[in-house]
Amino acid sequence: MIDCEVNVAKSCTELTQILIEPSARILAGGTDILPGMRKNSIIKPITLIDVSQLNELSYICEHEGQIDIGALTTHSKLITSPLLLQHAPALIDACASIGSTQTRNRGTLGGNLCNASPAADSVPPLLCLEAVVTLSSHDNQRQVPLSDFIIGPGQTCLQQGEYLSHISFAVPQKHTGTSFMKLGRRNGMSIAVVSTSVLICIDQNGNIEYARVAFGSVAPTPILSHHAETALTGKTPSAQLFSEAAQTMLTDINPIDDLRASREYRLHSAGVLLQRALQTACHQAEMDMR
């Protein structure tokens, strides 16, 4: 058994009251925090706040060109959403690559973001979509770009008493393609050695109007590669261009050696993965033009 108190939040108001307790941590899907507490005692909250009854934080909706996803939406719910299939297929591919069916049935999008793993699969596609997270507390609500939300391995800018309530992004414009690619030690159930996500918007002349390029597992946090984006913008898609972008990208990433792979291997495979992701996203954007 886990050595802690469990408080059940019956409403978001009650949640903000319990969150004032300094040692409290939110228990959402529990797929990261429970093994973490059992195994190496890295995570030591004294009070867990069970939010499983807050159904109002589980939704996917579109309103005036913006998509909002409630923090407690499970990965299984995300990957079967027709709305996301239409507008954010890369996010679906990313969430589908998380753990097993059992894990996806419990794990939540908000949990994946708040856990702030450098390898968090949902983050690269959301960075490409320029997602914004809404943080709520008992007397305040603020919006933070996802790129500023995760500040280090396992660290977010959440302050005492705040919780992440939803994730928002604008519906991508026409002629946009997105992709997500992940390299793991095996096909299923693995943590990313490197992951990448790309969003490409093609103009009427077939050139890249703008590009977003994000990576996971190659820096202390998932990151955008602004150098690769600049290298792609305004250019005509080609294998040569993608190869150049993959070279430029190396100035933005700084992977480490760990139990899953070496730094050198990550540097190499990030480039290979990016070129494939760019091809897929461009192809999709071109299909979107017809």
Next chain:
Amino acid sequence: MNKLTVHFTLNQQSIRLETLAARSLLDVLREDFALTGAKDSCGGDGECGACTVLLDGEAVNACMVLISQVEGRHVLTIEGLTPDGSLHPIQNAYVQAGAIQCGYCTPGMVMATKALLDHTPQPDETQIREALAGNLCRCTGYTKIVQAVQFAAAELHHDN
């Protein structure tokens, strides 16, 4: 450690249970209800799937669910697959395919199979392998397990 009272449905029976709040659903099933079909194999990491049960019809690892989280929900374990304890067509299919050897992973495999076939009655092999990716077997081998799911799908389809 605090106590709480939880209300839920376990294998079609209404339950009211007062217990320590930080216990896992798996511990409660095995220790309080003697439902030992769901097993602990990986130590609560969510790696092995041997403790798979259905929560509101979806496959979950019972080791990763705290008892407070089942309030108001429906839990189905392998013991509740049929009302009279006879073998369910999925269990028969595992026997028929020879997909059981030591049996340790079998209850989890069967419950993950049930969740799959409830949602996708005619899965292809890729769908079967994806649905069972979170269930590890270390002796029978997956070929016969995939076959068992195919037998079960055919049998259940035939019954309908």
